[in-house]
Amino acid sequence: MAGSSANQNAGVGCAGDPEPGFDQLFGASDNLTCLELWNFEDSHRNTANYGPMLGTGQDNLSRLGHEDYKDCSEGLVIFFSEGATECSDRDPYLLRRINPPFRTRKTTFQSIAKALSLPMRFHLDMYVDGATMFMDMGRLLCEDENEIQTYVLQNSFTTTSQYSASFSYNLTTRITGAFIHGLCEFEIEALVNKLVTRQNNIAFPMMLPLHLLAFRADSARGKVGDSHREIIDIEHQTGIRTKWHPGKPCCGDSRSNPAEQRRYDGVDFDRVTADLTSFRSKLAYVEYVCEVHLPMLDSFDAINQRILQTYPEDGIRRLKEAEHRLRTESGLLRSSLQATYSRAKYLSKRGQVQVQTIYSLIAQKDNALSTKDNAALKTISEDQKRITLIAARDSAAMRVISVITTVFIPATFTAAFFSTTFFNFQRGNDGIVSPWVWLYFLVTIVLSVLIIAWWYISSRRRWYEIENEVGGLVAKADSKARDSRSDSDQNGVQHVEYAVK
Numbered sequence: 001m002a003g004s005s006a007n008q009n010a011g012v013g014c015a016g017d018p019e020p021g022f023d024q025l026f027g028a029s030d031n032l033t034c035l036e037l038w039n040f041e042d043s044h045r046n047t048a049n050y051g052p053m054l055g056t057g058q059d060n061l062s063r064l065g066h067e068d069y070k071d072c073s074e075g076l077v078i079f080f081s082e083g084a085t086e087c088s089d090r091d092p093y094l095l096r097r098i099n100p101p102f103r104t105r106k107t108t109f110q111s112i113a114k115a116l117s118l119p120m121r122f123h124l125d126m127y128v129d130g131a132t133m134f135m136d137m138g139r140l141l142c143e144d145e146n147e148i149q150t151y152v153l154q155n156s157f158t159t160t161s162q163y164s165a166s167f168s169y170n171l172t173t174r175i176t177g178a179f180i181h182g183l184c185e186f187e188i189e190a191l192v193n194k195l196v197t198r199q200n201n202i203a204f205p206m207m208l209p210l211h212l213l214a215f216r217a218d219s220a221r222g223k224v225g226d227s228h229r230e231i232i233d234i235e236h237q238t239g240i241r242t243k244w245h246p247g248k249p250c251c252g253d254s255r256s257n258p259a260e261q262r263r264y265d266g267v268d269f270d271r272v273t274a275d276l277t278s279f280r281s282k283l284a285y286v287e288y289v290c291e292v293h294l295p296m297l298d299s300f301d302a303i304n305q306r307i308l309q310t311y312p313e314d315g316i317r318r319l320k321e322a323e324h325r326l327r328t329e330s331g332l333l334r335s336s337l338q339a340t341y342s343r344a345k346y347l348s349k350r351g352q353v354q355v356q357t358i359y360s361l362i363a364q365k366d367n368a369l370s371t372k373d374n375a376a377l378k379t380i381s382e383d384q385k386r387i388t389l390i391a392a393r394d395s396a397a398m399r400v401i402s403v404i405t406t407v408f409i410p411a412t413f414t415a416a417f418f419s420t421t422f423f424n425f426q427r428g429n430d431g432i433v434s435p436w437v438w439l440y441f442l443v444t445i446v447l448s449v450l451i452i453a454w455w456y457i458s459s460r461r462r463w464y465e466i467e468n469e470v471g472g473l474v475a476k477a478d479s480k481a482r483d484s485r486s487d488s489d490q491n492g493v494q495h496v497e498y499a500v501k
Helices: 058-065 106-116 120-129 185-197 207-238 269-309 316-418 437-484 490-500
Strands: 032-040 047-052 072-081 133-142 147-155 163-170 175-181
Touching: 032 185, 047 185, 058 106, 072 185, 106 120, 106 175, 120 133, 120 147, 120 163, 133 269, 147 207, 147 269, 163 207, 175 207, 185 207, 207 269, 207 316, 269 316, 316 437
Parallel strands: 072 175
Antiparallel strands: 032 047, 032 072, 133 147, 147 163, 163 175
């Protein structure tokens, strides 16, 4: 299997091509692990080795041409570049990249890719693109005239089971080579254990990607189980539950609300909308996983069938049994994904019922608040009407007094002024106007100032009384309005509308 590949298909990069634009994807040291599975005609010679990569990997790769392994019937060699230490360490915001970079030097990666005839360029392009994909890249012809089938597979988008992998299958030596980056340590150990226990199936290259997909299928099943529990909790919060057994205590209303308490009074809209958002997000993820990976399983089965046809007739019975086992596992995984997808759609419809329920509860709560607000506004309107009536009466009385005063003041002033002793209109007097007339004006001005001052002081006191009376009425109306809205939660309502949209 050693030796660089000559490209026989347009667009397929050779394993030995230089990669000048990807230096940032590699580390400064080698920290890889390697799994080797070797099958022989004599099953007692079958070997399985897993551990840290030896040196730069040349010791592991040297077995590809070693005398002790030339008569092996099938082989599987995988180099693992570990991703984050734990799934929680992966950055959920880096959706277009699997972090961290490869835990190997660029030269080591190139030598592994060359020895295993891996599609290095496509692997790196796929890694940078960050999309979830599977691609059958067709056959390559190596310099030693061996035909190589190559594939790339990547799962990204979430923090669960992220990996980027490239595979090659030598149609002559029946050896599968792979480089996988991104799995956590416990995910690598779980995959290794699966592969070792199914070592008899390594004659077909799709066994490895099949078990890689099983990680995401397990994740989808777990998420749909969590969603089922969440929708039950949401139904308990809203009080609208499915009555599977009508009339039985198990399907009764567990909410013991007093008659005067409305259903929406016991709903925490912040919590229920947060739970509903989590519920629908998980179901969207489950549907995404099923829709993306179901077509991949069909491709895996087709590739295994194509590989089976390349084997000679002698010894094909054992291979047919291995292919049947893989097809059975693929069928089980397909059935699991289909059932998970159907369950997700069912739960999504139950969630839609709760969305409508929340809308209904919000509308009921808004109507109740509007009724209370209308009652408060009616009280304010009545108080304002009474104040307006009092002001109109005072205004009418003052208008009458003003008219009477306006009519009689000129005549009264004239009669009073000229009837004083300061004027003498009798004949024979020396003068008509008395020299003491200034005393009249002095007393008049002083009295006028005192009267105006008394009027100003008394008016201001009355103004204060009116303001206090009006302020009391307004405060009373405001208090009623506040009491009517004391149990409202407008922020919660807005959050519900946003989350449901």
